[in-house]
Amino acid sequence: MSLTRDDYDAWAATYDVVDNPLVAMSSLALEAAATAWRGARVLELGCGTARNAAPILSAGARSYTGIDASPEMLARGRVRPHGDERVRLA
Numbered sequence: 001m002s003l004t005r006d007d008y009d010a011w012a013a014t015y016d017v018v019d020n021p022l023v024a025m026s027s028l029a030l031e032a033a034a035t036a037w038r039g040a041r042v043l044e045l046g047c048g049t050a051r052n053a054a055p056i057l058s059a060g061a062r063s064y065t066g067i068d069a070s071p072e073m074l075a076r077g078r079v080r081p082h083g084d085e086r087v088r089l090a
Contacts, residue, residue, distance in 0.1 A: 012072035050077030
């Protein structure tokens, strides 16, 4: 099965609220890599709703740039309460 940008746009509204095994797996990976973020400028390709920005910045990253092909995913990411000037989404 292949998801297209339109599919991700449709999924954006529930992406972070419906149980998703990818969320659990990415959380474990972020925790394991936490020491690597300290002082780093992080670029996440396929950032979706940018839910990884907060834990990456909390682990000490200098900045976070998220890029995604889905305008709806990015729109969701932009309304997240980042409140952090180090976050850029494109």
